[in-house]
Amino acid sequence: MGLSVTILGSNSALPTSERNPTAQVLRASGRFFLIDCGEGTQLQLRRNRVHFGRIHHIFISHLHGDHVFGLPGLISSLALLGRTADLHVYAMADLEKLLNPWLDYFCKNMPFVVVFHAVEPDVSKVIYEDELLEVVTIPLEHRIPTVGFLFREKPKERKINKGKCDFYQIPLRWLPRLKKGEDFNEDGRFISNEELTLPPPPAKSYAFCSDTRYSEKIVSLLQNVDLLYHESTFLTDQEELAAKTFHSTARQAASIAHQANVGKLLLGHFSSRYRDLEPFLEEARAVFDNAWIATEGSTFEI
Structure with missing residues (x-):
């Protein structure tokens, strides 16, 4: 089946001319799941050629504006487009x-x-x-009730x-079993299953963790996840501010990824004070090599 994530918005509270508030689309076997819906999400969906009508499930991590202000407009547009399926x-x-x-x-009268x-x-x-996928919540530590999502x-x-x-002349009716x-x-x-079949491809997983301050409580829930998105609002020189505002630094995000033995780390939810994001990558890779910046329009295959 395979999973892929497209980044629609990677910034924190204030959008910039290059970065939008948080929103992502997860593709899973031809289905589309929207994760958070910051302002401007509709435009980003258009730019990335995601058909609105294919989104049937929207997951909102918490009720801060940069994660939800785009939802009323999106719902309105879906009504104007004549949608009939439940959202x-x-x-x-x-x-x-x-x-x-x-x-x-x-x-x-929608x-x-x-x-x-x-x-x-x-x-x-x-x-x-x-039948193919499940979504589990991840309790996070933020200023208001917040959860991440594990797909x-x-x-x-x-x-x-x-x-x-064919060699053992197994009847076709046995194949589903x-x-x-x-x-x-x-x-x-009697013939063992291992003799007649091959191992299945491994199940894939994606974890979305934004917003949260550094907390090792989530490490057990993230163990061996293929792809982890973890907020990194600040660099280490602002670690005190990160703790005060219930956010994380790039190094802290990398530490969580390292402890959880994840496959790949995506950094996002950047403070608008930063124009150059390269220091985030450098800081994270000092702890966890396979770290990447979640920039608008980027798609990460799992």
């Missing part, structure tokens, strides 16, 4: 209270329903699941070893 929004319960009056005023799913900020739990594929079925199955890991056992013949 599912996963966020803190207060978002429904905030959005409903706005929708009642600006979007009366042709679709916005379905709100309240997220609990203090526990890690599955909030979305289908992970479900274990895949084993692959049929056609040569072996072999894919699920069963041993062949029929008419007095």
Whole structure:
């Protein structure tokens, strides 16, 4: 199946002429999941050729404006485009209270329903699941209730070893059972599953952690994740300010990646005070080699 992430916005509270507030699109087997929806997300979706109608699930990490101000406009545009399919929004319960009056005023008689799913900020739990993928919350430490999201594929079925199955003349009706890991056992013949199948491709995973101050509590939830996005609002010389404002530095993000043994680290949510982002990369790679900058329009394959 494979996963890929496209960065729509990488900045923190204030947008710049080159960087937008936080938003990302995760592609999974032809489906699109929107993660946060800062101001300007609609334009970024257009620029990156993501069809609005293919987004059915939106995950909001917390209710600071740079992560949610783009949502009312996006919903309005979806109504103007004639959308009829339900739109599912996963966020803190207060978002429904905030959005409903706005929708009642600006979007009366919408042709679709916005379905709100309240997220609990203090526990890690599955909030979305289908036949291929599940989404688990990651409690984060910020000034207001905040969660990250862990997207992970479900274990895949084993692959049929056609040569072996032909050699042993395995009936076709057995193939679905072999894919699920069963041993062949029929008419007095027993053949182990490992003899007739090949290992499945490994399940992939992506973790999104923004906004949060440095906290090793999340390391266990991030173990061996293929790709981790972790906020890095500041450089180390502003570590005291980062702690005060419940944010992280690039070095701290790299430390989390190193402790969790992740495959690759994306740095984002940069303070507007920084025009040159190269120091973030240098600082992170001193701790964790496979670190990258999450710039607008970049796509990272998993």
